[in-house]
Every structure is written in C-alpha cells, then in structure tokens.
Amino acid sequence: xxxxxxxxxxxxxxxxxxxxxxxxxxxxxxxxxxxxxxxxxxxxxxxxxxxxxxxxxxxxxxxxxxxxxxxxxxxxxxxxxxxxxxxxxxxxxxxxxxxxxxxxxxxxxxxxxxxxxxxxxxxxxxxxx
Amino acid sequence: xxxxxxxxxxxxxxxxxxxxxxxxxxxxxxxxxxxxxxxxxxxxxxxxxxxxxxxxxxxxxxxxxxxxxxxxxxxxxxxxxxxxxxxxxxxxxxxxxxxxxxxxxxxxxxx
Amino acid sequence: xxxxxxxxxxxxxxxxxxxxxxxxxxxxxxxxxxxxxxxxxxxxxxxxxxxxxxxxxxxxxxxxxxxxxxxxxxxxxxxxxxxxxxxxxxxxxxxxxxx
Numbered sequence: 001x002x003x004x005x006x007x008x009x010x011x012x013x014x015x016x017x018x019x020x021x022x023x024x025x026x027x028x029x030x031x032x033x034x035x036x037x038x039x040x041x042x043x044x045x046x047x048x049x050x051x052x053x054x055x056x057x058x059x060x061x062x063x064x065x066x067x068x069x070x071x072x073x074x075x076x077x078x079x080x081x082x083x084x085x086x087x088x089x090x091x092x093x094x095x096x097x098x099x100x101x102x103x104x105x106x107x108x109x110x111x112x113x114x115x116x117x118x119x120x121x122x123x124x125x126x127x128x129x
Numbered sequence: 130x131x132x133x134x135x136x137x138x139x140x141x142x143x144x145x146x147x148x149x150x151x152x153x154x155x156x157x158x159x160x161x162x163x164x165x166x167x168x169x170x171x172x173x174x175x176x177x178x179x180x181x182x183x184x185x186x187x188x189x190x191x192x193x194x195x196x197x198x199x200x201x202x203x204x205x206x207x208x209x210x211x212x213x214x215x216x217x218x219x220x221x222x223x224x225x226x227x228x229x230x231x232x233x234x235x236x237x238x239x240x
Numbered sequence: 241x242x243x244x245x246x247x248x249x250x251x252x253x254x255x256x257x258x259x260x261x262x263x264x265x266x267x268x269x270x271x272x273x274x275x276x277x278x279x280x281x282x283x284x285x286x287x288x289x290x291x292x293x294x295x296x297x298x299x300x301x302x303x304x305x306x307x308x309x310x311x312x313x314x315x316x317x318x319x320x321x322x323x324x325x326x327x328x329x330x331x332x333x334x335x336x337x338x339x
Contacts, residue, residue: 020338041195051257070189071189074188074189075189075190078187081192081199082193092260113261116261117260118263120263121241123334126334126335128337128338
C-alpha cells in the first residue's frame with residue numbers, strides 16, 4: 001500500500017478490510033490479516049468486515065498441528081492491542097454457515113447485510129481479500 | 130540458510146540472524162543471539178524477552194513496538210512500558226532486538 | 241460506491257455477494273470473467289435483472305468482445321469501453337473490488 005494512499009496530509013481515512021475467504025485453503029486470509037496489522041502503523045480508522053467464507057476465519061477451536069500450517073486464528077485476538085476494535089460479521093453469511101456468535105473466537109458486532117452495505121458505503125477505502 | 134552451533138546443538142538462522150525455527154530456542158540460543166546483537170542480558174532484559182515469548186505464545190505474532198510498549202505498561206507498569214526504558218535495554222529497537230533474542234520472527238508491522 | 245467484479249458468477253460468489261451488499265444507487269462494473277454475469281439466458285440472469293432495480297450495471301466491452309459475449313448482453317446493462325471505465329472510477333468517491 002502506498003504512503004500516499006494511507007496518509008494524505010495527516011488526514012485520517014476510513015479503511016475497511018473485507019475478508020471473504022476461509023483460512024488455510026488459500027493464502028488470502030493470512031495475507032489479509034498481515035495487511036491489517038501493517039495498516040495499524042499508519043494510525044487510520046480501520047475496520048474489518050467478515051463476509052461469506054471469511055466468517056470461518058473467526059471460528060473457535062482451530063488446530064493446525066496435524067496440517068502442519070501455522071494457526072493464525074489467535075492473532076485476531078491481538079487486534080485490540082493494535083487499536084483495531086471494529087470487527088463486523090455479516091449475519092446472513094454467519095447463519096448460512098451454521099455458525100452463531102458463540103462460535104467466534106473474538107468479540108464482534110454482528111450486522112445485517114443492509115447494515116454492512118451502509119458500513120461499506122461510508123468508507124474512503126475498501127480492500128477485499 | 131546459515132547454521133549456528135551453540136552448546137553442542139545446531140540451529141538455523143535467516144540472513145538477518147533471526148532464528149528460523151521457534152522450537153530451537155533455549156537460554157543458550159538466546160545468549161548467542163544477544164551476543165550477536167551486542168546486548169548484555171540482565172534480569173530486565175530477560176523480563177522483556179520472556180514477555181515477548183508469552184505474547185507470541187498467546188497471539189502467534191511478534192508485536193509492533195507501539196503494541197509491545199502498551200502491553201508491557203499494562204502488565205509490568207508504566208515505568209517499564211515506555212520507549213525510553215525499552216530503548217535503553219535494546220538500543221537498536223526493542224521490537225527488532227528483543228524479538229530476535231526471544232527467537233521470534235521479525236515483527237509484523239515493523240516498517 | 242463503484243463495485244468491480246472480475247470473477248465468473250458460475251465459479252465464485254463474488255457477484256452474488258456484491259449484489260447483496262451494494263446499496264441502492266451504486267454502480268456495479270463487470271470486467272474480465274465477471275462479464276459472464278451480464279449474459280442473457282444464464283442461471284444468474286434473474287438475480288442480475290432483479291438487482292438492476294437498485295443498482296446500475298456496466299460491463300467492459302473489451303472483455304465481452306474477447307469472450308464472444310458482446311451479442312448476448314442483458315437489456316439494461318450498459319456496455320462501456322476503457323474510457324467509460326475511467327469515467328466510472330472518476331465519478332465515484334470510493335470503490336470496492338470483489339475478489
């Protein structure tokens with residue numbers, strides 16, 4: 001991400017990172033998370049959206065020992081320490097996957113598709129993974 | 130990748146001297162990594178290094194300096210959770226040096 | 241908001257999710273394999289047609305031409321060239337690319 005995009009005369013912009021992929025099957029979820037962590041250094045107004053299979057990134061109880069890949073799910077709990085506290089999960093996506101808020105490993109705000117659409121529309125920058 | 134031998138055990142580091150395999154870490158390895166960074170380890174240094182290892186264990190990342198400072202302030206008090214204290218212990222950057230000695234990868238968001 | 245979809249709706253759910261989360265009055269531009277979503281007679285036609293009540297749908301001409309789909313574009317979909325693509329980006333204050 002270019003400096004210019006992130007900081008224009010010190011103006012704080014609203015950035016939303018949209019997570020739409022399940023973890024482990026592809027690299028998107030992990031790469032997306034790393035971009036989010038790096039974005040924290042620019043001190044912008046960052047939020048995360050979990051839509052479609054992206055909801056699976058937050059499923060409790062992930063254990064990758066047998067798979068031999070790094071389990072990065074605990075890192076979502078570190079986001080609060082990075083001052084990234086706005087995590088939105090789309091209810092329709094969550095429920096379509098048989099999940100409820102209790103299945104998620106971090107505190108989130110569950111929002112309807114219509115509310116999510118509003119949140120997306122009010123962003124300066126939306127980056128999708 | 131370069132191989133290093135410490136106290137009869139061999140382990141791998143990357144081009145920048147970070148330990149490749151977290152599981153290879155022990156006090157001897159930490160001592161070697163600290164010597165490479167020209168850091169003389171005291172109890173205060175160990176406290177930060179151990180804090181980092183616990184942080185990594187919990188969150189699976191090495192924290193950015195700002196995050197480390199805040200987390201240390203929360204756990205060990207404001208007299209330790211500040212840049213001055215941490216830079217005195219690790220003059221070339223607490224995230225970079227302390228993470229290296231703790232055997233962690235280079236911090237994400239370290240730019 | 242300008243939404244850009246570049247994946248086939250028969251391979252991925254990008255278009256479906258985009259249409260679900262696009263607000264009234266926003267624009268959806270189909271490019272690359274995304275242009276298959278603008279085709280007549282497909283299994284997603286009804287969904288796209290329904291969405292056109294709320295959002296304006298565009299498809300990139302070069303991608304339609306390349307795929308032999310230019311003669312099958314749904315009524316109501318606006319075909320744009322690269323200049324039109326640039327205009328759409330310039331007209332909207334923010335955009336979202338769906339992967």
